[in-house]
Amino acid sequence: MNVIEINNLTKTYGKARGICDVSFNVEEGEVFGFIGPNGAGKSTTIRTLLSLIYPTAGSAEIFGMDCIKNAPEIAREIGYLPSEVFYYDKMKVIDVLNYSASFYKKDCSKRIKELAGIMDLDLKKRVDDLSFGNKKKVGIVQTLLHQPRLIILDEPTSGLDPLMQQKFFDLLEEENKKGATIFMSSHVLSEVQRMCTRVAIIKEGRIIKLETMSNLTENNYKKFRLEFDSDIQKEHFQINGVSNLELKEKFISFLFKGNVNTILRKISQAELKNIWIEEPSLEEIFMHYYEKEA
């Protein structure tokens, strides 16, 4: 069953581009990643799904209901964590959370305490005394307190230290095991890689790739940079799977996709001074998809 169904969703702001013709589905129980650089349209898509803004064309359904017409009904089962969280400054954390809970027709007090304990959050502090990271923690508790069936996260880890990121991801995995569907946007490939089973890549308002995580990583490129003592022939590395080959003085860099043994054998034939092997940045993967499209 599809929890989210997006059909040709388009949102334009006057002349400015928002999103264009976005279509994809998120299945029940899935952890779906929505990746793209800043300004690509991730938040616009999410905000349209939540009916904070209205689409120019196209439609979207959540739990089989129209996301604009049935927004309040859908919202009962959604937990949403915005990329930047803002709460009523003069309220205490516990009051914000109780206020949030008051919108759902169930008792959430136990869950609030439980989550606050896990996230190490002081419930008695006032919101305006909190650091950015601590506000984000309030957001996390606020997102999960009513045990939503669909969790929507917009750049979930920004502002969280690695320890808290870990705890948060553990929480999410737990919720997912209990049956919650997770839809998260991010520009950090590693977290998407860790959490998600499927991803959509958005660039300049359009979906350019919809792929399962396993396929994406199998097709993943490694970035090589080699430094040599002696002069080296660029052609030496011109083998299958190598792209973006560049030679700068005594440095050679390229992207490689395929069996790593082949390229390592090739490298070992030369006298190396230094070597860097990196995961390509998301931007580089984009560049790759871009070139393929062109």
Next chain:
Amino acid sequence: MNIFKREMRAHAKSIILWSMGMLFMIASGMGKFTSYTGSEQSMNDILGKMPKSLKAVLGFGDLDVTTATGFYGLLFVYLLIMAAIHAAMLGANILAKEERDRTAEFLMVKPVSRFSVVTAKLAAALVNVLVLNGVTLVLSIAIVNQYAKGEQINGDIAVLMAAMFIVQLLFLFTGSGIAAMGKNPRSSASIATAILLLTYIISVMVDMNNKLAFLKYITPFKYFDVRQTYEGGLKPLSVALSLAVIAVMAGVTYRFYGKRDLKV
């Protein structure tokens, strides 16, 4: 109901401060009454000789300022402006603040329709406006009675408060309408207050110049002239006009807030 409660709590401090402002205005204003009455006859003589435009600027009108109700009538204009500013700012801010403080992304993804959010917020604003009106009524009766010397004042004050309530509603919905239409949540309260001051200036200009009498329909400050209200109660035409504006602005509030993209 939770939004209503939340708004009531959020505005508790503000309504107390506004009430204290009213107390200060009424107490200090009526305090000057004694200096006017010191030489009764001469005061009315001076006022009689004053040019109409000067009286208009000072807000004197044709009231008999030697009586407690007459003098209170002078003061009332300022109370009315205060109450109207309170209502306009409240109406604009109560809607706009969610976007201004960027809490819209919290509140508006809850299982509530925009219609019920607006309703809850307007209900809270309405109660606040009522409270300020009630406080002003009670304070006015209590304080003016100190100077009344047996004059019957309660009825006069009550009818002015009824007029004030209508003007409050008018500006409350004007404020909420502007916030609902508003492109910029930060400026809605200032736009609402600017409109209010503009209509007040128009009302003073109408007092100064007979040729501008036709403008009296566009300024709520001319709807309920104090002396006419004392003598004949609320003018039906003014009440009807006010209700029409209120209905239109309420419609604008719901329609625009329901249809537009939220600034998040």
